[in-house]
Amino acid sequence: MRRYRVAIVEESAVVAEGLRALLAGGGEFEAVYVAEDIRTLAERFALVAPDAVVVSTSLSCGLPRNIRSAYPDLRSAALVALAVAVREEEIMRQFDSVVNIYDKPSQILKKLRAAVEQCEANPYGDSHDLSDRERDVLVRVAKGLSNKEIADDLNISIHTVMSHRKNIAHKTGIKSVAGLTVYALLNNLLDRNDVEL
Numbered sequence: 001m002r003r004y005r006v007a008i009v010e011e012s013a014v015v016a017e018g019l020r021a022l023l024a025g026g027g028e029f030e031a032v033y034v035a036e037d038i039r040t041l042a043e044r045f046a047l048v049a050p051d052a053v054v055v056s057t058s059l060s061c062g063l064p065r066n067i068r069s070a071y072p073d074l075r076s077a078a079l080v081a082l083a084v085a086v087r088e089e090e091i092m093r094q095f096d097s098v099v100n101i102y103d104k105p106s107q108i109l110k111k112l113r114a115a116v117e118q119c120e121a122n123p124y125g126d127s128h129d130l131s132d133r134e135r136d137v138l139v140r141v142a143k144g145l146s147n148k149e150i151a152d153d154l155n156i157s158i159h160t161v162m163s164h165r166k167n168i169a170h171k172t173g174i175k176s177v178a179g180l181t182v183y184a185l186l187n188n189l190l191d192r193n194d195v196e197l
Contacts, residue, residue: 001027001028002028003027003028003029003030004028004029004030004051004052004112004113004116005029005030005032005048005049005050005051005052006023006029006030006031006032006050006051006052006053006054006112007031007032007033007034007035007041007045007048007050007052007053007054007077008020008031008033008034008035008053008054008082009034009035009036009037009038009041009053009054009055009056009059010034010036010054010055010056010059010082010084011036011037011056011058011059011060012056012058015056015082015084015101016034017034019031019054019082019108020034022105022108022109023109023112025105026105026109028109028113029052029109029112032048032050033048033050037059037061038055038059038061038063038064038067038071039061039071041053042071042073042074045071045073045074046073050077051077051078051116051119051120052077052078052079052080052112052115052116052119053074053077053078053079053080054080054081054082054099054112055067055079055080055081055082055095056081056082056084057081057082057083057084057085057091057092058084058085063091065091066094067079067094068094077119078096078097078112078115078116078118078119079094079095079096079115080095080096080097080098080099080111080112080115081095081097081098081099082099082100082101083098083099083100083101084101092131093129093131093134093167094129094131095131096115096118096119096131096132097111097112097114097115097118097132098111098132099111099112129171130167130168130171130172133154133156133164134164134167134168134171135189136154137150137154137161137164137165137168138168138180138183138184138189139184139189139190139194140153140154141165141168141177141180141181142177142180142181142184142185142189142190142194142195143190143194143195144177144195147161147162147165168180181195
């Protein structure tokens with residue numbers, strides 16, 4: 001079994017060591033580096049060579065509006081937010097996945113695995129960086145659900161659904177439901193059997 005290399009960016013030694021222990025217990029991941037800020041990791045990125053970077057949302061130095069633009073080396077790794085503090089949606093949208101400090105260990109490992117596998121299958125590109133939530137919305141749009149149905153299904157507001165749809169259209173360049181359905185099918189976000197043709 002392949003072991004994925006993970007770098008952790010977290011100021012709290014307790015949280016960082018807890019995550020390191022959780023990853024070690026699963027056997028599939030290995031925490032190879034812990035940094036207190038993203039700049040320190042970026043300086044050592046080539047030596048560390050992680051498959052995934054888990055970044056705390058509570059960093060006192062803050063997070064850039066676009067981490068991958070500020071630190072281009074990080075484009076080769078899956079970028080996962082460790083949701084410790086509430087952040088603006090614009091900041092959170094740049095992550096491939098979000099793990100919460102209240103997630104069960106199995107959920108954290110599952111989300112981390114999915115982010116790494118997605119990154120390997122579709123390397124980072126500005127036009128395809130849909131967040132997990134945007135993918136959730138896209139799949140439901142492709143299945144023909146209304147904004148209200150999507151909001152109820154995902155337990156979010158209709159305004160948030162509309163915001164996600166606007167972001168999806170901007171990022172993919174596709175505005176029609178039919179076009180988004182084709183996009184979802186081509187990017188393996190949706191199975192053909194899930195869509196009425």
